[in-house]
Amino acid sequence: MSTKAKIATIGQYVDQEVLLEGWLWNKRSSGKIAFLNIRDGSGFIQGVVAKEDVPEELFALAKGLSQETSIRVTGKVRAEERSPIGYELTVTGIEVVSRTEDYPITPKEHGVDFLLDHRHLWIRSPRQRAILKIRAEVIKGMRDFFDKNGFTQVDPPILTPSSAEGTTNMFQTEYVNGENAYLSQSGQLYMEAAAMALGKVYSFGPTFRAEKSKTRKHMNEFWMIEPEMAYVEHAENMQIQEALVKHTIKHVLDNCPQELKAIQRDTAPLERVVNEKFPIITYAEAVKILQEKGHDFPYGEDFGAPHETELTNHFDLPVFVEKWPANIKAFYMQPDPEDNSVILGADLLAPEGYGEIVGGSQRIHDYELMKERYAEHGFDESYNWYLELRQYGSVPHSGFGIGLERTIAWICGIDHIRETIMIPRTLYRLYP
Numbered sequence: 001m002s003t004k005a006k007i008a009t010i011g012q013y014v015d016q017e018v019l020l021e022g023w024l025w026n027k028r029s030s031g032k033i034a035f036l037n038i039r040d041g042s043g044f045i046q047g048v049v050a051k052e053d054v055p056e057e058l059f060a061l062a063k064g065l066s067q068e069t070s071i072r073v074t075g076k077v078r079a080e081e082r083s084p085i086g087y088e089l090t091v092t093g094i095e096v097v098s099r100t101e102d103y104p105i106t107p108k109e110h111g112v113d114f115l116l117d118h119r120h121l122w123i124r125s126p127r128q129r130a131i132l133k134i135r136a137e138v139i140k141g142m143r144d145f146f147d148k149n150g151f152t153q154v155d156p157p158i159l160t161p162s163s164a165e166g167t168t169n170m171f172q173t174e175y176v177n178g179e180n181a182y183l184s185q186s187g188q189l190y191m192e193a194a195a196m197a198l199g200k201v202y203s204f205g206p207t208f209r210a211e212k213s214k215t216r217k218h219m220n221e222f223w224m225i226e227p228e229m230a231y232v233e234h235a236e237n238m239q240i241q242e243a244l245v246k247h248t249i250k251h252v253l254d255n256c257p258q259e260l261k262a263i264q265r266d267t268a269p270l271e272r273v274v275n276e277k278f279p280i281i282t283y284a285e286a287v288k289i290l291q292e293k294g295h296d297f298p299y300g301e302d303f304g305a306p307h308e309t310e311l312t313n314h315f316d317l318p319v320f321v322e323k324w325p326a327n328i329k330a331f332y333m334q335p336d337p338e339d340n341s342v343i344l345g346a347d348l349l350a351p352e353g354y355g356e357i358v359g360g361s362q363r364i365h366d367y368e369l370m371k372e373r374y375a376e377h378g379f380d381e382s383y384n385w386y387l388e389l390r391q392y393g394s395v396p397h398s399g400f401g402i403g404l405e406r407t408i409a410w411i412c413g414i415d416h417i418r419e420t421i422m423i424p425r426t427l428y429r430l431y432p
Helices: 007-013 056-064 112-117 126-148 188-198 234-255 257-262 268-275 283-292 305-315 367-377 381-391 404-412
Strands: 017-029 033-039 044-050 070-079 087-098 172-174 180-183 200-208 221-230 280-282 319-322 339-343 345-350 355-363 397-403
Touching: 007 017, 007 044, 007 070, 007 087, 017 044, 017 056, 017 087, 033 056, 033 070, 044 056, 056 087, 126 200, 126 234, 126 257, 126 404, 188 200, 188 221, 188 381, 188 397, 221 234, 221 404, 234 257, 234 268, 234 319, 234 345, 234 355, 234 397, 234 404, 280 283, 283 305, 283 319, 305 319, 305 345, 305 355, 345 404, 355 404, 367 381, 397 404
Parallel strands: 044 087, 280 319
Antiparallel strands: 017 033, 017 070, 033 044, 070 087, 172 180, 200 221, 221 397, 319 345, 345 355, 355 397
16 A cells, blocks of 8 residues: 655655655646646655556546546656656546536636635645745744743633724624623734733734735734733843744745745845844834935824835835834823933834834833823723723833734835735625
């Protein structure tokens, strides 16, 4: 009996007969040889069926297979330098499990809307599969970093009574008792409570924003990693962010060489990120750089995509922009003791035009100052529990949020964030 194998580890079986269970991605044939591109979820391999070496009915079956027909294939593994994975399969047997007819995604060019309508099938393609594999390794690398550095994962609620930052772009529903409830935009406030119990914590989960944006960097459902750390202040917070990003990229470089090659990602910029120190500039310095480069950009506004790209092109590395004007940042951010018009916080901008991937800050820990912020913003009693964190055993603490899909888009070097998640939820798309 043939040994059951996976394509990802096929190199262990050179000169042995194996059984692969998968699907026919595509095929081509000359008069006497059929080349089957077989996938099994772990990878792709070419199977070669030579007419002179197999029974006539097997060769006819191979030539008649249709795209995405599910099959069990037996054959002998052999080394092949011309193969992208270094191996091929000399096919000796084929069993059709389920025949597919008129598969909608053919090798021809398709429009994006068509592919998104068939996203449940599109993810079978080599490029989309590679991106999803890289996503899995990004998640694994991040968890590995936190686990090795003494963080505890905590899961904040997804249904909340209010917004984390007082915004209105929220999905609203009715709770079981008739109260208004909202899908979480961020778990940060709850993670601050967890940090007071466990020291260093992180959450990893979905977040939802109902903003009507259709840029290549926005989705209405996405995933966030949100660490919070007791007794960590602004400078150390940035050090931890840099270490996380470098660890994650190195993890992907080490574990996804085939996937990065499949999507044609130039890894040289990523390797530079791993090996060089991230520059840190103030918001005021960033504004000066933009103005010197010809941008009509006034102090006190948030950056748009062209401004973020200009800043990262200036350094050709991820760059921290710190000490933003307090009036354009969230209420909970700690003022700079040397200039209370700015906050002890920073955004990390990714190079190559990908912009902000991390936003973080030291949080206000002073009870009286937080009460002032509450009065300024007119917060209702749904925020009382958060104020109590400053009333009972408050300490200096910091945290940040890193957007998973934006980080993946940068690492993969892809144009649109929608390819970084299995089924994207964007402004006009709730199908499939």
